[in-house]
Amino acid sequence: MTETSLAYDSVIVRFGSEIGVKSRPVRLRYEKLVAKHVRKALRVHGIPFDRLEHSFGRLYVRTSEAEEASKAISCVFGVSSTSPALSTSSSLEDIMDRGLEVARSVLKPGSTFAVRCRRVGQHPYTSLDVCRLLGERILAELGHMGLKVNLEAPDRTVYVEIRDDEAYIYTAIREGVGGYPLGVQGKVIGLLSGGIDSPVACWLAMRRGCLVVPVHFDIKPFTDDRLIEKALELARVLAGWSLGAVRHVYVVPFGRVLEQVRSSCPERLTCVLCKRFMYRIAEQLASREKADGLVTGDAIGEQASQTLKNMKVIDAALASLPVHRPLLCFDKADTVRLARRIGTYDISSLPDAGCSAVPKKPTTAARLEDVLKAEEALDVEGLVHDAVSRAEKRKIEGPLPLPKEY
Ligand code: ATP
Numbered sequence: 176m177t178e179t180s181l182a183y184d185s186v187i188v189r190f191g192s193e194i195g196v197k198s199r200p201v202r203l204r205y206e207k208l209v210a211k212h213v214r215k216a217l218r219v220h221g222i223p224f225d226r227l228e229h230s231f232g233r234l235y236v237r238t239s240e241a242e243e244a245s246k247a248i249s250c251v252f253g254v255s256s257t258s259p260a261l262s263t264s265s266s267l268e269d270i271m272d273r274g275l276e277v278a279r280s281v282l283k284p285g286s287t288f289a290v291r292c293r294r295v296g297q298h299p300y301t302s303l304d305v306c307r308l309l310g311e312r313i314l315a316e317l318g319h320m321g322l323k324v325n326l327e328a329p330d331r332t333v334y335v336e337i338r339d340d341e342a343y344i345y346t347a348i349r350e351g352v353g354g355y356p357l358g359v360q361g362k363v364i365g366l367l368s369g370g371i372d373s374p375v376a377c378w379l380a381m382r383r384g385c386l387v388v389p390v391h392f393d394i395k396p397f398t399d400d401r402l403i404e405k406a407l408e409l410a411r412v413l414a415g416w417s418l419g420a421v422r423h424v425y426v427v428p429f430g431r432v433l434e435q436v437r438s439s440c441p442e443r444l445t446c447v448l449c450k451r452f453m454y455r456i457a458e459q460l461a462s463r464e465k466a467d468g469l470v471t472g473d474a475i476g477e478q479a480s481q482t483l484k485n486m487k488v489i490d491a492a493l494a495s496l497p498v499h500r501p502l503l504c505f506d507k508a509d510t511v512r513l514a515r516r517i518g519t520y521d522i523s524s525l526p527d528a529g530c531s532a533v534p535k536k537p538t539t540a541a542r543l544e545d546v547l548k549a550e551e552a553l554d555v556e557g558l559v560h561d562a563v564s565r566a567e568k569r570k571i572e573g574p575l576p577l578p579k580e581y
C-alpha cells in the first residue's frame with residue numbers, strides 16, 4: 176500500500192496558540208467562530224464533510240477528502256495546524272490495527288520511526304502503553320522492512336491522539352495561518368494601492384482578526400487603467416481569504432485632488448500632500464463603515480513618503496483615527512515572501528504605468544508648517560468632500576479566488 180492509497184477519513188484541526196491563552200469564555204467564543212469559518216471554508220471549497228466535532232482546543236472533521244480539507248482549513252484564520260487522520264475507536268485493539276495500517280502506508284524500508292501519543296479521558300491504558308505496544312506491533316508485523324525505532328530524530332512519527340471514545344492516527348502536521356478568527360477585532364480600512372506591500376499589510380491585519388474594507392484611490396490620469404485593475408484583483412484575493420465576509424471595495428476618484436496639488440503646491444511636497452488627502456478621505460469612509468483605523472503598506476524608508484519625518488507629517492492630517500502599519504519594520508524580502516505565499520505577488524507584479532505625479536526630488540523630511548502653508552492654496556475640505564461623495568462602493572462579484580494552501 177502506498178501513502179496516497181491510505182484513505183484518511185478525518186482532519187484534526189488545532190487552534191492558534193494565542194487563542195489558547197485567552198480566558199475560558201473568550202477562548203470558547205473564538206474557537207466556536209473558527210469552527211464556523213472552517214465549516215464555511217469547506218462549503219465554499221465544495222469539500223464534503225459529515226461531522227465537525229468541537230472538543231476544547233481541537234476540532235475533528237469527518238470527511239472523505241481529508242487531504243484537500245486539511246489544506247483548505249489550514250487557510251482559516253485562527254487555525255495553527257491541521258492533520259489528515261485515520262479515525263477509530265479508543266479500544267487498544269483498534270488503535271493497534273489502524274496504527275499498523277498507517278505505519279505500513281508511510282514507513283519506507285530501512286527507515287526509522289517513533290510512536291507518540293496524546294490522550295484525554297479515562298482509558299485502561301496509559302499513553303506510554305500505546306507508544307510501546309504500537310511500536311512493538313509495527314516492528315513485529317513489518318519486520319521484513321528493516322525498520323528501527325528512533326525516539327530522538329525519527330524519519331517518520333506515527334501520532335496517536337485519543338479523546339474519550341475516539342482515536343485518531345496521523346503522520347503529518349500541516350502549518351496553518353494562525354492568528355485570530357476573522358472579525359473578532361473589529362473593522363479597519365485598508366489602503367490598497369495595487370503594489371506588493373498594501374495587500375500583505377491588509378492580510379496581516381485580517382490574520383489578527385480585523386475585517387478589512389479595501390479602499391483604492393484611482394489616480395488616473397496620472398496612471399493608466401492597469402493600476403486599478405490590479406487593485407480590484409487584489410481585493411478579490413483578500414475577499415477569498417475572508418471567505419466572502421468582505422465583498423466590496425471602495426474606489427475613490429483621486430485625479431482631481433492630484434491635479435490641484437500639482438498645480439498649486441511646491442512640487443517636492445506632492446507625495447506628502449497626496450497621502451494627507453488619501454488619509455482624510457479614508458477617515459471619512461472609516462466613519463461611514465464604522466471602522467476603527469486605517470491600514471497601509473508603509474515600511475520605514477521604503478519610499479520618500481515613508482520616512483519617519485514624513486509619516487509624522489502625513490499622520491497629522493487625521494482628525495482622530497490611528498494608522499496601523501503592519502509592515503513598518505519588514506524588509507522587502509520578507510514582504511515578498513509573504514506576498515507569494517498568500518497569492519498576491521503575481522498580481523502586484525504585473526506591469527502598470529506607475530504614478531506620473533511623483534516629482535523627481537520628493538522631500539524626505541517635510542516640515543508640518545510648510546505643508547500647512549502649501550495646503551492654504553487648496554480648498555482642502557471641498558476636495559475631500561468631493562472625492563468622498565464620488566467614492567464608489569463596488570461589489571466584488573463572482574466566485575472568489577480561494578486560498579488553496581498556506
Ligand atoms: P505599495 O506599498 O502598495 O507597494 P508603494 O510602496 O508604491 O505602494 P506608496 O505609494 O508610498 O508606496 O504608498 C504607501 C502606502 O499608501 C501603500 O502601501 C498603500 O497602503 C497606500 N497607497 C498608496 N497609493 C495608494 C492608492 N492609489 N490607493 C490606495 N492606497 C494607496
Ligand code: MG
Pocket residue numbers: 370372373472473474477478
Ligand atoms: Mg510600499
